[in-house]
Amino acid sequence: xxxxxxxxxxxxxxxxxxxxxxxxxxxxxxxxxxxxxxxxxxxxxxxxxxxxxxxxxxxxxxxxxxxxxxxxxxxxxxxxxxxxxxxxxxxxxxxxxxxxxxxxxxxxxxxxxxxxxxxxxxxxxxxxxxxxxxxxxxxxxxxxxxxxxxxxxxxxxxxxxxxxxxxxxxxxxxxxxxxxxxxxxxxxxxxxxxxxxxxxxxxxxxxxxxxxxxxxxxxxxxxxxxxxxxxxxxxx
Amino acid sequence: xxxxxxxxxxxxxxxxxxxxxxxxxxxxxxxxxxxxxxxxxxxxxxxxxxxxxxxxxxxxxxxxxxxxxxxxxxxxxxxxxxxxxxxxxxxxxxxxxxxxxxxxxxxxxxxxxxxxxxxxxxxxxxxxxxxxxxxxxxxxxxxxxxxxxxxxxxxxxxxxxxxxxxxxxxxxxxxxxxxxxxxxxxxxxxxxxxxxxxxxxxxxxxxxxxxxxxxxxxxxxxxxxxxxxxxxxxxx
DNA sequence: CGGAACTTTGACACGTCTCAAATGCCGTGG
DNA sequence: CCACGGCATTTGAGACGTGTCAAAGTTCCG
Numbered sequence: 001x002x003x004x005x006x007x008x009x010x011x012x013x014x015x016x017x018x019x020x021x022x023x024x025x026x027x028x029x030x031x032x033x034x035x036x037x038x039x040x041x042x043x044x045x046x047x048x049x050x051x052x053x054x055x056x057x058x059x060x061x062x063x064x065x066x067x068x069x070x071x072x073x074x075x076x077x078x079x080x081x082x083x084x085x086x087x088x089x090x091x092x093x094x095x096x097x098x099x100x101x102x103x104x105x106x107x108x109x110x111x112x113x114x115x116x117x118x119x120x121x122x123x124x125x126x127x128x129x130x131x132x133x134x135x136x137x138x139x140x141x142x143x144x145x146x147x148x149x150x151x152x153x154x155x156x157x158x159x160x161x162x163x164x165x166x167x168x169x170x171x172x173x174x175x176x177x178x179x180x181x182x183x184x185x186x187x188x189x190x191x192x193x194x195x196x197x198x199x200x201x202x203x204x205x206x207x208x209x210x211x212x213x214x215x216x217x218x219x220x221x222x223x224x225x226x227x228x229x230x231x232x233x234x235x236x
Numbered sequence: 237x238x239x240x241x242x243x244x245x246x247x248x249x250x251x252x253x254x255x256x257x258x259x260x261x262x263x264x265x266x267x268x269x270x271x272x273x274x275x276x277x278x279x280x281x282x283x284x285x286x287x288x289x290x291x292x293x294x295x296x297x298x299x300x301x302x303x304x305x306x307x308x309x310x311x312x313x314x315x316x317x318x319x320x321x322x323x324x325x326x327x328x329x330x331x332x333x334x335x336x337x338x339x340x341x342x343x344x345x346x347x348x349x350x351x352x353x354x355x356x357x358x359x360x361x362x363x364x365x366x367x368x369x370x371x372x373x374x375x376x377x378x379x380x381x382x383x384x385x386x387x388x389x390x391x392x393x394x395x396x397x398x399x400x401x402x403x404x405x406x407x408x409x410x411x412x413x414x415x416x417x418x419x420x421x422x423x424x425x426x427x428x429x430x431x432x433x434x435x436x437x438x439x440x441x442x443x444x445x446x447x448x449x450x451x452x453x454x455x456x457x458x459x460x461x462x463x464x465x466x467x468x469x470x471x472x
Numbered sequence: 473c474g475g476a477a478c479t480t481t482g483a484c485a486c487g488t489c490t491c492a493a494a495t496g497c498c499g500t501g502g
Numbered sequence: 503c504c505a506c507g508g509c510a511t512t513t514g515a516g517a518c519g520t521g522t523c524a525a526a527g528t529t530c531c532g
Contacts, residue, residue, distance in 0.1 A: 152429025
């Protein structure tokens with residue numbers, strides 16, 4: 001009975017202490033569980049597209065996603081990633097505007113959908129929830145600003161080094177100590193704003209310098225200290 | 237009496253319908269007026285510095301500001317501007333972290349300071365106020381993401397064209413139809429992430445193409461349509 | 473097994489940065 | 503009020519990083 005009750009919902013959306021939902025009262029928590037619905041998606045599936053209307057939050061139960069904007073000649077610019085426990089789509093819902101990014105699954109995934117009206121109700125009822133959302137957006141805003149500075153001032157190699165560190169931090173390691181994410185060279189290029197060939201060449205350089213190891217799409221950081229120095233523009 | 241009462245406060249912080257304070261009740265409005273204090277600053281003054289602690293919001297009563305992060309070799313990266321009616325510093329207060337940017341006056345200015353505790357009180361009491369802040373941060377976040385895409389994918393000339401349009405939109409025109417802001421070539425370079433000399437050369441090109449007019453630091457857009465096409469990567 | 477997508481390599485062109493030097497502008501102090 | 507010093511602007515030459523294009527090799531997946 002309890003099993004069935006919770007099967008609609010998602011523990012990451014409501015239960016984790018790290019989540020923005022941690023301040024909810026038990027009634028609010030129940031409301032959330034009742035109103036949310038889960039779906040599964042396959043690699044390559046697009047949950048929503050830039051410019052479309054979205055009506056609620058998406059909470060990642062499992063899987064990984066890339067979040068991107070579309071630029072000149074449909075060239076994608078990856079703005080962020082999402083992993084288990086992350087929330088996306090809130091910006092557009094909260095400001096009642098069309099989605100400003102596209103959300104695409106990087107692997108098979110499960111995602112909960114939380115209707116916008118639930119969110120607005122929670123904001124009205126629970127100031128701590130509002131504050132949690134405010135903090136979340138402020139944090140993302142700072143990340144975005146740091147990235148603007150980096151992309152404007154650093155070389156491609158420095159940016160690549162930085163992104164490798166970010167990916168390791170964000171997606172952690174698999175059982176062989178490789179960064180636990182599969183991205184194409186093109187994906188990586190579209191994070192740091194460069195050409196696919198440049199990514200390939202610089203990854204090759206880093207490999208020759210014995211700072212990283214490559215196995216297909218998998219990347220392992222061998223010398224984190226030096227990678228950091230490169231990312232900080234201290235070592236060339 | 238009334239004059240004196242309001243002289244502490246600032247009509248832009250509390251009275252304008254466009255402000256985030258428009259949803260305040262009359263008591264909340266009074267609280268805001270009682271607790272805020274105004275100061276004057278001179279061109280070049282720094283109100284707060286990246287990394288320092290700030291304890292409240294800054295609301296611009298008059299004047300103009302640049303908001304920047306400091307990068308490699310102390311090279312500044314301008315993230316945003318502030319003008320009359322704008323609020324800054326809220327990110328750091330709301331997330332209780334050190335300031336992530338520096339705020340510097342571009343001309344003599346007046347600024348109101350609103351203590352953080354007032355803000356938090358308003359958030360607790362007034363969900364509409366929370367929602368206004370959330371919308372504000374979401375909007376800024378989207379701007380930041382658009383700019384990441386642009387800086388990553390566009391050429392210097394395209395970015396410069398885009399920034400000229402942004403500056404005209406944001407600072408409007410003076411009596412001679414020039415954009416109403418004085419920025420050094422270096423400032424402009426540090427918005428779009430390029431070298432000062434590149435800005436000078438490309439401004440010169442645009443002038444020769446009769447798309448803009450230059451008079452010292454002042455810039456006038458002569459052919460907005462073509463500038464837009466350049467900014468959109470349609471015209472080279 | 474075949475085809476499509478992805479990766480790799482090379483050659484080359486071009487945009488942009490760097491450095492250097494000259495000139496112009498402006499506020500400060502004599 | 504003028505002269506000075508410092509800062510901003512401008513211009514040129516050259517180097518370098520990165521993007522582009524083309525072609526071949528590889529991996530992935532139906």
